[in-house]
Amino acid sequence: EVKFEKISPADFFYRNRDIAGFTNPSRSLYTSIRELVENSLDACEMGRILPEIIVELQEVGEGSSEDVKIFRLRVKDNGIGVDAKHIPHAFATVFYGSKYGYRQSRGTFGLGGTMALLYGQITTNRPVTVISCTNGDIHEFVLRIDVVKNEPIVLDHKIHKNNDEWKGTIIDYYLEADYTNSKAKIVEYFRNTAIANPNASLTFIDPKGRLYYFPRVTEKMPEPPKEALPHPVGVDVETMKRLISMTKSETLLSFLTSSFQRVGPKTAREVIELAGLEHVANPKELNHDQLTALVEAIKRYKKFRAPDPTPLSPIGKDLLEAGIRAILMPEFLYVVQRPPQSYSGFPFIVEAAIAYGGKIPPSENIQIYRFANKIPLLYDERADVVWKVVSERIDWNNYNVSKGAPLAVVTHICSLKVPYKSVGKEAVADRPEIERELTIAIRECARELKHYLIKVERRTIAIKR
Amino acid sequence: EVKFEKISPADFFYRNRDIAGFTNPSRSLYTSIRELVENSLDACEMGRILPEIIVELQEVGEGSSEDVKIFRLRVKDNGIGVDAKHIPHAFATVFYGSKYGYRQSRGTFGLGGTMALLYGQITTNRPVTVISCTNGDIHEFVLRIDVVKNEPIVLDHKIHKNNDEWKGTIIDYYLEADYTNSKAKIVEYFRNTAIANPNASLTFIDPKGRLYYFPRVTEKMPEPPKEALPHPVGVDVETMKRLISMTKSETLLSFLTSSFQRVGPKTAREVIELAGLEHVANPKELNHDQLTALVEAIKRYKKFRAPDPTPLSPIGKDLLEAGIRAILMPEFLYVVQRPPQSYSGFPFIVEAAIAYGGKIPPSENIQIYRFANKIPLLYDERADVVWKVVSERIDWNNYNVSKGAPLAVVTHICSLKVPYKSVGKEAVADRPEIERELTIAIRECARELKHYLIKVERRTIAIKR
Ligand SMILES: Nc1ncnc2c1ncn2[C@@H]1O[C@H](COP(=O)(O)OP(=O)(O)OP(=O)(O)O)[C@@H](O)[C@H]1O
Ligand SMILES: Nc1ncnc2c1ncn2[C@@H]1O[C@H](COP(=O)(O)OP(=O)(O)OP(=O)(O)O)[C@@H](O)[C@H]1O
Numbered sequence: 001e002v003k004f005e006k007i008s009p010a011d012f013f014y015r016n017r018d019i020a021g022f023t024n025p026s027r028s029l030y031t032s033i034r035e036l037v038e039n040s041l042d043a044c045e046m047g048r049i050l051p052e053i054i055v056e057l058q059e060v061g062e063g064s065s066e067d068v069k070i071f072r073l074r075v076k077d078n079g080i081g082v083d084a085k086h087i088p089h090a091f092a093t094v095f096y097g098s099k100y101g102y103r104q105s106r107g108t109f110g111l112g113g114t115m116a117l118l119y120g121q122i123t124t125n126r127p128v129t130v131i132s133c134t135n136g137d138i139h140e141f142v143l144r145i146d147v148v149k150n151e152p153i154v155l156d157h158k159i160h161k162n163n164d165e166w167k168g169t170i171i172d173y174y175l176e177a178d179y180t181n182s183k184a185k186i187v188e189y190f191r192n193t194a195i196a197n198p199n200a201s202l203t204f205i206d207p208k209g210r211l212y213y214f215p216r217v218t219e220k221m222p223e224p225p226k227e228a229l230p231h232p233v234g235v236d237v238e239t240m241k242r243l244i245s246m247t248k249s250e251t252l253l254s255f256l257t258s259s260f261q262r263v264g265p266k267t268a269r270e271v272i273e274l275a276g277l278e279h280v281a282n283p284k285e286l287n288h289d290q291l292t293a294l295v296e297a298i299k300r301y302k303k304f305r306a307p308d309p310t311p312l313s314p315i316g317k318d319l320l321e322a323g324i325r326a327i328l329m330p331e332f333l334y335v336v337q338r339p340p341q342s343y344s345g346f347p348f349i350v351e352a353a354i355a356y357g358g359k360i361p362p363s364e365n366i367q368i369y370r371f372a373n374k375i376p377l378l379y380d381e382r383a384d385v386v387w388k389v390v391s392e393r394i395d396w397n398n399y400n401v402s403k404g405a406p407l408a409v410v411t412h413i414c415s416l417k418v419p420y421k422s423v424g425k426e427a428v429a430d431r432p433e434i435e436r437e438l439t440i441a442i443r444e445c446a447r448e449l450k451h452y453l454i455k456v457e458r459r460t461i462a463i464k465r
Numbered sequence: 466e467v468k469f470e471k472i473s474p475a476d477f478f479y480r481n482r483d484i485a486g487f488t489n490p491s492r493s494l495y496t497s498i499r500e501l502v503e504n505s506l507d508a509c510e511m512g513r514i515l516p517e518i519i520v521e522l523q524e525v526g527e528g529s530s531e532d533v534k535i536f537r538l539r540v541k542d543n544g545i546g547v548d549a550k551h552i553p554h555a556f557a558t559v560f561y562g563s564k565y566g567y568r569q570s571r572g573t574f575g576l577g578g579t580m581a582l583l584y585g586q587i588t589t590n591r592p593v594t595v596i597s598c599t600n601g602d603i604h605e606f607v608l609r610i611d612v613v614k615n616e617p618i619v620l621d622h623k624i625h626k627n628n629d630e631w632k633g634t635i636i637d638y639y640l641e642a643d644y645t646n647s648k649a650k651i652v653e654y655f656r657n658t659a660i661a662n663p664n665a666s667l668t669f670i671d672p673k674g675r676l677y678y679f680p681r682v683t684e685k686m687p688e689p690p691k692e693a694l695p696h697p698v699g700v701d702v703e704t705m706k707r708l709i710s711m712t713k714s715e716t717l718l719s720f721l722t723s724s725f726q727r728v729g730p731k732t733a734r735e736v737i738e739l740a741g742l743e744h745v746a747n748p749k750e751l752n753h754d755q756l757t758a759l760v761e762a763i764k765r766y767k768k769f770r771a772p773d774p775t776p777l778s779p780i781g782k783d784l785l786e787a788g789i790r791a792i793l794m795p796e797f798l799y800v801v802q803r804p805p806q807s808y809s810g811f812p813f814i815v816e817a818a819i820a821y822g823g824k825i826p827p828s829e830n831i832q833i834y835r836f837a838n839k840i841p842l843l844y845d846e847r848a849d850v851v852w853k854v855v856s857e858r859i860d861w862n863n864y865n866v867s868k869g870a871p872l873a874v875v876t877h878i879c880s881l882k883v884p885y886k887s888v889g890k891e892a893v894a895d896r897p898e899i900e901r902e903l904t905i906a907i908r909e910c911a912r913e914l915k916h917y918l919i920k921v922e923r924r925t926i927a928i929k930r
């Protein structure tokens with residue numbers, strides 16, 4: 001009567017795909033497109049390539065109910081591609097990816113691309129085609145996902161000569177979905193992606209043949225994030241054990257300075273003494289109690305320098321300004337980039353902007369454009385820390401903002417680890433450090449807005465006379 | 466430079482434990498306790514046993530910062546226990562559990578218990594003790610979790626004679642946590658659990674030795690949920706393939722009637738004809754296109770009877786009334802149980818109540834007590850469908866409810882699959898069918914409240930004369 005089972009990660013997210021954003025046929029189409037576009041943007045950023053992304057959605061058959069149809073979805077990018085030996089697992093295995101390191105990227109879970117293709121498979125029973133080239137030949141795979149085993153099934157693998165020196169990736173597959181009820185959100189997704197990625201050329205061709213084209217407005221490339229060592233704050237026993245098992249250091253002192261950022265010899269000595277250990281001890285020979293003492297000492301040591309922000313890649317003030325001007329076309333715009341901070345040992349940077357007037361329509365509620373690691377977040381606004389700050393931490397009356405004003409607040413949180421509330425990447429949790437940074441940044445923009453509104457008011461009064 | 470990795474489910478939730486509710490030392494203590502208590506309540510319900518659950522939290526050492534201490538957490542229940550051969554995996558493997566079937570239970574992911582113990586392991590480096598008896602001898606295991614492999618490490622296994630015929634489970638382990646800042650929520654969790662589980666005896670002994678005791682107020686046992694067959698609505702290619710691989714049926718007709726609920730011979734014939742297939746076809750010999758056609762036919766067939774509610778186990782009107790009266794002690798109380806409905810092929814039942822006056826304090830905002838599968842949901846209120854209904858779908862002015870009234874709304878959604886927004890089980894997504902049922906149920910209670918308030922007002926006026 002009590003029946004125990006073990007299920008694979010693919011099976012888990014198959015059964016609970018709504019948690020990953022695949023709730024209904026319209027939301028599932030949105031989630032599929034966003035996961036694939038985010039993969040393409042990561043691939044271009046990895047290679048410092050100006051992104052060229054083309055998304056094509058064609059209706060190819062009737063679905064099982066009113067607005068539901070069978071679509072062919074094709075996403076093409078000019079990124080760094082995927083090595084042939086990794087393609088099957090990258091796209092048909094959950095928890096398999098290249099973004100588990102210590103640097104900022106849009107992807108982080110090793111889940112999204114596989115989920116999009118899985119959704120196509122379970123709704124249409126068709127295999128998926130992945131074409132990619134890192135250098136040299138072009139590889140074309142036809143894949144299915146073995147959900148029970150969480151493994152790829154390679155149905156075909158062709159190798160083509162690369163006559164045009166093309167590099168990039170093409171995902172080409174079928175899914176049953178509802179475009180009618182997701183169209184607005186999908187177009188909004190592309191539009192908002194253009195704000196945060198103004199150097200990307202984005203093309204979306206929809207089932208009616210309509211072309212949505214967001215050309216790049218700059219050729220600037222932000223500084224790419226650089227892989228860094230972990231910061232000691234937040235390190236627990238599990239991470240410590242893994243670092244020890246991987247280290248080539250033969251003393252505790254060199255282990256600490258070589259395994260962690262912001263730990264020089266002086267800091268390492270102080271931590272080792274706090275733990276009651278010897279500098280020359282062999283890290284691989286620490287016993288159970290010594291290991292616990294080392295981790296506890298790190299937790300209690302309060303003098304570590306703040307985390308290194310080089311694994312981060314903010315949008316940058318000029319790029320964010322260019323993106324907002326191109327898409328929102330405001331009269332007034334003020335952009336702020338806060339200095340790097342950290343929460344739980346993870347560095348993060350908050351960027352914020354207030355845009356006012358111009359093409360921004362008046363609106364009962366303040367229009368909020370949220371971004372995290374350059375990804376637009378279009379759902380769960382009320383659950384997001386930005387909404388909390390905008391509605392509870394900022395008194396807009398203080399800044400001469402009247403009800404229904406043509407006002408947009410744009411926020412970007414970039415971090416090694418964005419504290420998303422769910423694997424669906426829609427709302428960011430209200431970590432106190434992040435909430436504080438957002439509050440400071442938005443207030444700074446609001447003060448500038450106030451000066452502008454006062455000036456405009458004076459000019460209006462002067463003109464009336 | 467591009468480094469691919471595959472990580473285990475334990476590793477994934479170790480890195481992303483905030484998504485599972487382990488965000489900071491105080492929230493992690495709350496999550497740990499709730500996951501273990503919910504396991505105990507499931508174990509008692511499974512055996513139709515009146516629950517006797519004792520939770521003991523003792524401070525045993527200093528932690529690494531101000532309010533953070535080392536605690537020993539011990540949870541004991543009188544449930545059906547865990548078979549010795551399953552204990553190591555049940556508690557030290559993610560995605561291993563007994564609740565993957567087709568019947569309602571609090572647990573559903575095969576994750577929570579293991580996560581609680583993992584959190585203890587990574588913060589204290591100590592192994593965990595699990596003692597359990599299903600029948601016969603008492604088994605005592607000392608376990609660690611191999612996070613990289615997602616496997617148990619059994620450090621010790623003792624077998625004790627069972628002299629008192631005891632049955633149940635004891636979880637006994639250490640964790641670093643913050644009780645000071647989670648105490649209020651933890652006590653609220655026990656209090657609310659008592660509302661939804663009035664036949665449970667709950668004891669919580671906190672680190673100061675304070676006893677929080679919620680005795681059972683009834684010996685009634687609700688009808689236990691019964692395992693059922695899946696409903697055809699929402700079935701996709703993947704599920705269909707698994708059902709076909711497991712079936713003993715040799716014809717398509719008997720396969721459909723024996724694998725699905727609500728599919729009798731007449732319905733099966735209509736579906737098979739809609740798919741353009743033969744009744745006598747061997748399900749295991751369907752080719753690719755035939756399988757797709759069968760799934761499409763099921764999606765298009767609109768005449769299936771609603772899902773069978775016997776896999777559900779609502780609280781029940783008298784039990785919910787008893788629980789609310791015992792804990793909230795209102796003057797007025799009205800309880801509603803809606804008939805079974807379904808969303809995406811999953812049956813669900815909404816129960817709701819409005820409690821007013823008596824010991825319920827006046828409050829600026831309406832006090833909302835949310836439950837899902839008898840679990841209290843104490844976080845993410847603004848992201849929950851119940852909050853949306855209470856604040857946007859009910860016009861409280863229509864029901865003579867003044868601002869600051871001593872009003873509490875209690876809701877319970879029970880389903881084969883509660884559409885939680887995250888594996889942290891705190892907010893329920895606003896599926897239209899569920900939103901509709903909540904709206905109808907709460908409005909019905911509000912109408913009764915209105916009659917009561919009018920009566921009270923008349924009496925007050927009469928007394929004044
Ligand atoms: N268009 C692409 N170009 C290059 N590599 C890609 C592309 N799409 C996917 N990949 C590779 O496949 C891996 C798995 O992708 P997937 O989307 O499943 O996970 P992820 O992006 O790592 O994390 P997340 O689940 O957060 O999106 C990526 O880590 C990346 O290495
Ligand atoms: N107190 C207990 N008594 C009996 N069985 C238990 C107990 N605690 C855990 N188990 C068993 O261990 C399994 C794993 O528990 P765990 O909490 O990890 O997952 P779950 O309860 O199945 O799902 P969820 O992650 O949603 O809680 C359960 O399915 C159950 O079979």
Ligand SMILES: [Mg+2]
Nearest residue numbers: 039107112113
């Ligand atoms: Mg991805």
Ligand SMILES: [Mg+2]
Nearest residue numbers: 504572577578
């Ligand atoms: Mg559980």
